[in-house]
Amino acid sequence: MNKELYFDDVEIGDDIGPVERTVNVEQVVRFLSVHQGRDIGTNRFTSEEAAQKEGLPGAIVPGAMNIAMMSTLLTGWSDTARLKKLDVVFRGMVPHNKTLKLAGIVTDKDVVDGEARLECDVFLENDEGTRLIIGNAIVLLPQR
Amino acid sequence: MTTDDDIKYDRSLLGVSNPLGQFQVTAQMILDFSESCGETNPVHSDEAKAKESEFGSLIAPPTFCNVFVNGLSRPDIKLEFGDIGFFAGQAIESLAPIRPGDTLNASTKLKEVYAKTGRSGKMVFAVWETSFSNQNDEDVARVQESYVRRNSRKK
Numbered sequence: 001m002n003k004e005l006y007f008d009d010v011e012i013g014d015d016i017g018p019v020e021r022t023v024n025v026e027q028v029v030r031f032l033s034v035h036q037g038r039d040i041g042t043n044r045f046t047s048e049e050a051a052q053k054e055g056l057p058g059a060i061v062p063g064a065m066n067i068a069m070m071s072t073l074l075t076g077w078s079d080t081a082r083l084k085k086l087d088v089v090f091r092g093m094v095p096h097n098k099t100l101k102l103a104g105i106v107t108d109k110d111v112v113d114g115e116a117r118l119e120c121d122v123f124l125e126n127d128e129g130t131r132l133i134i135g136n137a138i139v140l141l142p143q144r
Numbered sequence: 145m146t147t148d149d150d151i152k153y154d155r156s157l158l159g160v161s162n163p164l165g166q167f168q169v170t171a172q173m174i175l176d177f178s179e180s181c182g183e184t185n186p187v188h189s190d191e192a193k194a195k196e197s198e199f200g201s202l203i204a205p206p207t208f209c210n211v212f213v214n215g216l217s218r219p220d221i222k223l224e225f226g227d228i229g230f231f232a233g234q235a236i237e238s239l240a241p242i243r244p245g246d247t248l249n250a251s252t253k254l255k256e257v258y259a260k261t262g263r264s265g266k267m268v269f270a271v272w273e274t275s276f277s278n279q280n281d282e283d284v285a286r287v288q289e290s291y292v293r294r295n296s297r298k299k
Contacts, residue, residue: 021182027180027181028180030176030179030180031177031180031181031211032214033176034173034176034177034180034211035167035173035211035212035214062214063214063231063234064207064210064211064213064214065180065181067207067210067234067236068177068180068181068183068205068207068210069181069182071181071183071205071206071207071236072181072182072183072184072185072205075183075184075185075188075205075206076182076183076184076185079185079186079187081185082238083206083238084206084237084238085235085236085237085238086206086207086235086236087233087234087235087236088233088234088235089232089233090230090231090232090233090234135233
């Protein structure tokens with residue numbers, strides 16, 4: 001992570017990440033427990049068997065957790081990065097216990113209403129290079 | 145040619161706000177959320193360092209409100225199209241910091257329903273917008289979710 005990244009230091013075309021992640025069932029249970037409590041039962045997100053009964057090859061990561069991981073790509077870029085907006089499209093299901101790559105690129109930069117904004121394209125792909133989630137984001141950085 | 149006027153659904157739901165209730169935010173929820181999704185930015189994951197930041201306290205990660213949106217039951221829009229449906233996308237906008245001790249009020253509304261033709265044929269999208277405000281009536285987050293329905297290819 002860049003401890004202090006400034007708007008002035010970033011150029012259009014700069015890469016963000018990549019960051020590799022693997023999600024296991026314990027992480028999913030902890031994520032779902034934040035609001036639902038520990039008694040979340042078994043479902044397609046927490047059980048291989050429940051997922052397979054629904055015709056899925058295995059348990060999948062909840063969409064809300066996927067977008068949270070996409071967010072960490074940007075908030076983890078620098079201590080000074082603030083994510084204003086994240087807009088994603090889900091193109092495929094994200095499996096447990098597989099290596100995932102999250103990455104992005106800066107596509108534009110501008111100062112709008114006093115805010116120094118970066119526009120970024122972001123994606124999450126599986127170990128075969130298939131993009132399971134794509135999207136774009138607005139990130140705020142301080143100016144020098 | 146298909147226009148959005150041809151889509152049959154319960155149009156009386158368009159733009160009508162449905163209260164979803166109140167949600168309490170605690171520091172532990174923020175820390176658990178951050179740890180489970182790999183959040184490392186100290187303003188979201190380290191209480192001591194967050195106190196030294198411009199926010200003066202821990203604040204929730206940008207997509208935190210999603211934990212309250214997840215699994216919500218919404219009114220049936222009675223869409224007369226397609227035989228399969230899935231979650232297509234989501235947009236989350238952070239409008240103000242969410243802090244431990246905040247009480248969030250949430251409401252959701254059907255924002256729009258529209259048709260689009262892709263490689264797999266016609267699809268109809270329903271977009272729901274959920275807004276969160278804090279105990280001071282300050283808007284803190286807005287979440288848009290898109291659901292799509294289409295006809296399966298089995299015919």
